[in-house]
Structure formats: structure tokens, C-alpha cells
Amino acid sequence: MANYKEIVTKAVVGKAKKTSTSHYELKPNERPDTVLGCWVINHSFRGKNNHGMVSIDGEFDVNVWYSYDNDTKTTVSTERFSYNDKMNIRLKDDVPLTDSSEIIVRGLKQPTVTKVDVNDGIVILDIEKELGVEVVGNTKLKVSVEDIEDDYEEIIDEELEETFNEQMEEITDDYLS
DSSP states (O other): OOEEEEEEEEEEEEEEEEEEEEEEEEOOSSOEEEEEEEEEEEEEEEEEEETTEEEEEEEEEEEEEEEETTTTEEEEEEEEEEEEEEEOOOOGGGOOOOTTSEEEEEEEEEEEEEEEEEETTEEEEEEEEEEEEEEEEEEEEEEEEOOOOOOOOOOOOHHHHHHHHHHHHHOOTTTTO
């Protein structure tokens, strides 16, 4: 009959990913005629527990290269945007999301500009990103434990014992003389 023990350890108790597209507006100093390029840089984010849901606060910089003055001049306009995404992650074994749960957020797909329009001097951007979240919490494992005797084999050095006995026999009573 096997004995069982419970081991308490940290493990991933919930995992999810979310792709989202958000709309942003950038108002440059000049009135743009044509957008020549867009890119997103300096993406940072962090996750936290928000009343049992994972809340991800993030931000990134958007650079828009555009022409103006009847397409005779170009410049780059930069603006920092913030976002807050919420994810309701189902946790395994009904483990609750607590403040002691570790929330790991990964950027699975970096923010990318998927659509750009210029409307009345304002650059309208659609930016898509994909974030993955892992929730690490305490969980229990039940393992079967077998009671086994010490499985080391005891070795008796018989040769050493025989040598010692032979030396003892050679000792006589007049060993001091």
C-alpha cells in the first residue's frame, strides 16, 4: 500500500493570450499631406491583479514620418501612447487570483501599425499587438511515496580484517625487548 504526500509548490495556474487593435490619433505640428512611414518603439508593460482580473498597463512611442507643404518637406512626429487591457484568465483548480500571485506578461507580437489615414490634419492609426499572460501561484501536488529500506549495500572489507588479525598473531609477549 502506497503512502501519499502533498508537496506545495509554485506553478503556472493560468495562461492566456489576447490580440487587440486600438485606434489612436496623432496631431502633428504641420498639416500632413502623405504618411511616408510609421513605426512603434519602446513598448513596455506590466501586469497586476485588479479585483480578480489581470490588468495590463502599457505604453509605447509612435513615430510617424510624413510629408507636408504640398509634399515638398518631410519630418517625423513622435507621441507616447498608454493603454490598459484587462484579461479574465481562468485559473486551474479554482485557485484564486490574489495579490501574492505572480503575473508574467510577454509581448507575443510587438505593436504594429496596421492602418494609417490622414483626416483633416490628424493622423489616425490602428495599432495591433498580442500579449500573453501567465499567472503563477501556489498549488499542491500529491505524490506516491514508497517506504523503502536503505538501499545501500554494506561492504565489509574482509581483506583488511584478515591482515589485522595476522599482525595481531605476530605480536608476542616480549615485543618490548
